[in-house]
Amino acid sequence: MKFQQVSIYMQWTLLASAAGNVPYQQYILAPTTRLLRPVSIYQTGGDVQNTAALITPSRATEQGNASTIFSGNGSYVTLDFGKNIAGGVSFYVDAVSSLKNSIGFTFSESSMYVSAQYCDAVQDGAFDLPQWFNNTTPGHYEAGHDFQRGAFRYLTVVHNSTESISISNVTVYWAASPEMKNPAAYTGYFHSDNEKLNRVWYAGAYTNQICSVDPTTGVSLGAPFAGWYYNYTISNGSSVLLDGGKRDRVVWPGDIVISGPSIFVSTNSLEPIRNAIDSLFLYQEVDGRLPTAGYPLAQLFAWSFTYHCHTLNNVYDYFMFSGDIEYLTSLWEQYKLGMNYPLQFIDSSGLANVSTLTALSDWGRGGMSGHNIEANSILFYTLNNALKLAAIMNDTSESNKWALNAAGIPTAADNLLWDDSISLYRDNDTIAKGSSATSYPQDGNSWAVIAGIANSTRAVAISGALKARWIRPYGAPAVEANDGDTISPFATGFELQAHFIAGNPDYALDLMEFMWADYMLDDPRMTNSTFIEGFGRDGTPLYPVYNNDPRVSHAHGWSTAPTSMLTFYAGGLTMTSAAGKTWKVSPALGGLKMVKASYATPLGSFVVSWTNDTRGFSGTFEVPSSTKGEVNIPLAIGSKKMILEGPNGAQELQLDDLSIASVQGLDGGKYKVTIV
Structure with missing residues (x-):
């Protein structure tokens, strides 16, 4: 499928800014723009010149030496986007030596299945075959609606002619989470003193964004290995949550x-x-x-x-x-x-x-x-x-x-x-x-x-x-x-x-x-x-x-x-009725020394921040003013007293022989907890 070069700028919405004031944006894997470019070259094969041009945003018509030239059958470059992404490929053909040139693309989530001959698979039985753009002439090309690959990190560009072809500006339109204007605009966050857990939290969030898709691009099962596609309409609306x-x-x-x-x-x-x-x-x-x-x-x-x-x-x-x-x-x-x-x-x-x-x-x-x-x-x-x-x-x-x-x-x-x-x-x-x-x-x-x-x-x-x-x-x-x-x-x-x-x-x-x-x-x-x-x-x-x-x-x-x-659980931020009209704050930090977490409901934001160190356990939590709830803090051996300061003043709870410090019937607002 070939489009006029100007069409790309009309169809792609570039999101203007990062995710506002969302805390810990550095962990968010979702893009702030849906137009993605590869970040590195994973591997090459055959006669390919100027591979570095494929990871730069320029075009041959805009500045010199911006094309990558493939010569000979089977020459290829594998591009690495640095993370799993989803969407349709777009590229420019800048020059061809004949009308018999074809460019193909293979996709793989894992480095195990990077190949110039095939993709990884969407069903049992065989590998998926490349997505081909045949008999190309100079101009702009992009994958059709049905051929937006649902998840891949590695994109291999392969040439299948004895002639030569020059291409540039290989990009992917990130098609996941179409219901979100800015995919990086999270309403919740998590942070702790454990970097592994921080990364896990955000990778989980991002995984679910990859699994939220346009309902008209459903179902991989039953598609042919050659010419795989996603074209079932599986729900109403602009986005639906899938398995993978x-x-x-x-x-x-x-x-x-x-x-x-x-x-x-x-x-x-x-x-x-x-x-x-x-x-x-x-x-x-x-x-x-x-x-x-x-x-x-x-x-x-x-x-x-x-x-x-x-x-x-x-x-x-x-x-x-x-x-x-x-x-x-x-x-x-x-x-x-x-x-x-x-x-x-x-x-x-x-x-x-x-x-x-x-x-x-x-x-x-x-x-x-x-x-x-x-x-x-x-x-x-x-x-x-x-x-x-x-x-x-x-x-x-x-x-x-x-x-x-x-x-x-x-x-x-x-x-x-x-x-x-x-x-x-x-x-x-x-x-x-x-x-x-x-x-x-x-x-x-x-x-x-x-x-x-x-x-x-x-x-x-x-x-x-x-x-x-x-x-x-x-x-x-x-x-x-x-x-x-x-x-x-x-x-x-x-x-x-x-x-x-x-x-x-x-x-x-x-x-x-x-x-x-x-x-x-x-x-x-x-x-x-x-x-x-x-x-x-x-x-x-x-x-x-x-x-x-x-x-x-x-x-x-x-x-x-x-x-x-x-x-x-670690943040202890749970709702006991719809939208958090009632709530329970009960952190379980285990060996963590610090945890911060937040999420939002129609009633407002729910926020916790905890510290657990040699000086004792302390922290704050804030819940919407229209809500009510309770706090339950598991106690370390030797804890003597809990001081709870909130919108109605401060209160002290003696903790002798208790395993949990519990206060119920709390109004919404901001609280400070100190256990000594």
Whole structure:
């Protein structure tokens, strides 16, 4: 596709400035302009002259010696953008020696698949082939709408003629997060004395921006290897939240359970979440079943017990973030229908019996049979969220049924599935106690803590047992997937939350450091900017769930749990009702000496700043004046007194023999906390 040279300046909107007064802008990976240029040359091959011109902004028509000249078949240059990006390629042809010249482009997220012959892959079976611009003549060229590659760091420019061609000004229009006028204008931030954690927080935020896309560029599955494209319309609106940038480019509700909260605390760009939820409810069956994934996979309707519940929890989360009662009202009848559907699987044991016929799909794990701990923990969590929403809607027509079904789940799970000898829950009751490690799942045990199935004593035991299985320097294994060969950032995201809830913030922070920072960011095979979907327990960046290694996504929203975990738990900044009308401040710094965090809701900004050193614990927090809440500070041994200064004056709390300093009934405003 060829356009007149002037058209590029009419179509591309260059964003004028950086992200205003957003703190810690130096960590933000999102661009302030959507027109991106490579930052370095990764490698070259064949006869290529003046490669440096490809990383400068000039054109041959504007100043001399600005063209890069390719001569001979197979000559190439690999450009490195320094981070994972997304979008369509544009370039100028300045001169050709004949009319038979063609220029092609290959794309790769990882350096493992840099090639002049092929791209990495969007599906199983083969590599994707180059994007070709054939029989080029002088002028401006840009990729069409369907050929905006969803994620890549490395762009290889290859020539396939025996003749020569001169090109310049190879750029990419950054197409991610189209709903954001300035992609770098974050509303939230996180900062600590640990640089690894700071980078992880912002890489998670950026990953979710890569996964927020124009809804008319969805779905990589089923595209031909030659001439791959993204051209399905998968939702309404200007942007939708997908699983991954490169692939599948489909709405998956399980992914949003992780990516949604991380978007809220960073960009607070909620439109992609809402459009994703709407696309799922559009395909709800009359009996209440919700699809495992969005269009077009929704049409196949492979139902999943867990992903059905995840969709309902996405509604709860969206309401908590936005306080949008009108939106909740618009979905309420469908939500109730959806909440009632899985209750039919609860039998006389008090647990849902999740046979392989009723839960064909989950996140990639096995063993979804019998009375499964993951499925039942998620169901319990979902029912409790449903009860909260029913109270908000002033509709208790289903509340007694929901409460009754929820009440029996913890005791039944303890009786049927807890194994004292392992300090973990078995995956399901078809497995004998004392079985192999793969019978005691990471996801189910983490969810048992998150949902409150496990009491505080067992939560601590689970946290310790999960930590004992870590594989340094790579991560925490999801033993329930592929016979224990998989490390899943998705499942490990729930483990992070379980460690925080169990009162072991140091475990969570340690795991973030060596798994997310040292491996998932800094391993040379990674993008150094976005998070991989999954990998092997031996540290091979190949997801064992797939048959085709280059298919693995290096920008996957379900891998971004640390972004929200650091804000909600390390910073201790949580909402207890929609939009933070009520709140709880409860920092868990672990070994961190300093944490600052903030996010925004329609009610205003919520901000915390903490210091924990040899002089004691101190800090400030500020919440909107129209809100109310409480503060709960975990205490170090020997703490004597807490001084809390706020809008209504100062108060002192004697701390003798207390493990937590707690003050409730606080009005909104700015507070100072000092513990000595």
